[in-house]
Amino acid sequence: MRELAILAFSILSLAPACAIDTRSDDDAGDDPIDPSLPPGVQPTARGVYQVRSVYDVTAAAVLPQPAYEVVETLHDFSTEPAHTLIDLADQAGVPAVSELRAALPDYLESKLEGWIDAQIATVKINGVPVTQVAGEIAGLAETTLTQFAVDSTLEVQGARATHRLTRLDFNPAGIDVTLSLADLPADIVAADTTAACARGTLTLGDQRFGLPYGRYVWQAAEAAVTAQYGASIRELLGSAVSCPAVASAIASKCVLGVCVGHSAQLTAICEAGLDEVVSIARNKMEAQRFDVIHLAAGTAKLGGLAADGTAARLDGGVWTAEIDASQGLRPVPATFTAAR
Secondary structure, eight states: OHHHHHHHHHHHTTSOOOEEOOOOHHHHOSSOSOTTSOTTOOOBOOEEEEEEEEEEGGGTTOSSSOHHHHTHHHHHHHHOHHHHHHHHHHHTTOHHHHHHHHHSOHHHHHHHHHHHHHHHHTOEETTEEHHHHHHHHHHHHHHHHHEEEEEEEEEEETTEEEEEEEEEEOGGGTOOOEEEOTTSOHHHHEEEEEEEEETTEEEEOOEEEEEOHHHHHHHHHHHHHHHHHSSOHHHHHHHHHOHHHHHHHHHTOEETTEEOOOHHHHHHHHHHHHHHHHHHHHHHHHTOOEEEEEEEEEEEEEEEEOTTSBEEEEEEEEEEEEEESSSOEEEEOEEEEEEO
């Protein structure tokens, strides 16, 4: 029976698996080959594994600009709403800004931002000031930009392996959103590499991927806001602030018998300012991309061994990783686990 078992294991070992180090115990070190396996059977990886890799770009200067600056307009609106709306509308070339400035005497114009700030300060979303909500959205987008996981498939066939990225998962950033990468070309989300097994460890070779990461980050932020509030970021801010209501309130402000008026211009400035607050943040976010995700090597322990030595799991995986976000390759901490 023992001979039949050994023969069976030998036949199974002909199936594609990672290239195995065949050195003796004396050559490879003092640790014996797994004693739970029959003689001549060594731990190996074979077939398709579902991989989860976690990256943290906060520990290195990877992004071309700090995450805070990417959503700076949302931060600005959260602290100086009136100045932000008027300034961004002016930068966008909205005629209502110059029209209002030309029409108002200096003593009225000097009070305009304070009045608008006070009016917006009364606006709440689920009991929370709208400016505070804007700050929280900015913080959420920042975190999402720097902490993420990637789901992928790893198919091991002999001394070769194919690694394909399949989904982005933003749970490491505290956001319950996953997004498929199926719409991306295979040549940027799939890589062929080497695979070798020795002393219970799988070693993977060089791999390179590309990812329009910022586009997915913005989608995740929008999805998280929609899930919480039932509206997109722009819709949420617009419905809460209610530019016509703000304009009407400010138009009625008077000093020495002279009133602001110009409700139409105030509404146009408010709406255009909110458009810019969100669109600038979105454009800056979507401009963030990982031109190269370079995995120079990966190692993981082979776990959950079957009788033929095949690993059901890859445990404690570590990538030697770098990311090029348009400013050269920078090292990034990255770990992974996998299971069949």
